[in-house]
Amino acid sequence: MAENKAAWIDSPSAYPLSIRRAPQPAHGSYLSHYPLILGEDAAGVVEDVGAGVTRFQKGDRVVAQTSQNRHCHGFMTKNPANSAFQYYPVAIDYLVSPIPDSITFEEAVVLPLAISTACAGGQNWEDDPDLGWSSVGATAIQLSVASGVNVIRTASFANHDLVKSLGADSVYDYKSPTAIEDIACALKKTNLIGVYDAISADSSFEAVSTILDILNIKVSVASVLPSNKEYRSVCSYLR
DSSP, rough: OOOOOOEEOOOOTTOOEEEEEOSSSSSSOOOSSSSSSOOOOEEEOOOOOOOTSSSSOOTTEEEEETTTTSSSSSHTTTTTGOSSSBOOOOGGGGGGGEOOOSOOOOEEEEEEEHHHHOOOOOOOOOOOOOEEHHHHHHHHHHHHHHOOEEEEEEEEEGHHHHHHTTTOSEEEESSSHHHHHHHEEEEEEEEOOOOESSSHHHHHHHHHHHHHHHHHHHOOOEEEEEGGGGEEEETTOOO
């Protein structure tokens, strides 16, 4: 195997990252101090496979989420080999997917974390409308539509055509002074099953709460960050 290199962060807030030699992937211990290897998603060519892996072989073009627990696998396993920002990260086979020649590595590498985050918030939803917005929301829209769910989404007016092309049934301009009332009015005609808040800021929590108060209903709200700010930096709090 060729020499391994990785992107290292050498001190708090250091930028740019330092690209330099790194140990070959092997069982390791979590480095609770600097330097350490970062990274979640990876795309490239398979260099080697472990015993029992039959879905892939050397030379396959793949995209991988190096996280077995959805987020920060290197932190969770205490093994820097599972961090993505290096030449040869190690990923578990069921979190690896082949990619066609028509998709570049740069295009593919943005997908794994967005897809897993969207999936985590959309579990157990039936075929009725859900409300979602933002970049992870773009992935959630496509997954929802593929599952038979009708989607109502907010976006800036400039992005309405893009959002509709992803499959959203209705799109509302979140900058409109009547956005909350308009959305609530539209939802009265549906059987709302859930809200996907991909922003998870105070403004979005407030907007969602106001809409549900107007409708006088209780539904599941999935957010990428907890409403309690004290826990927003804790990886396990993906709701």
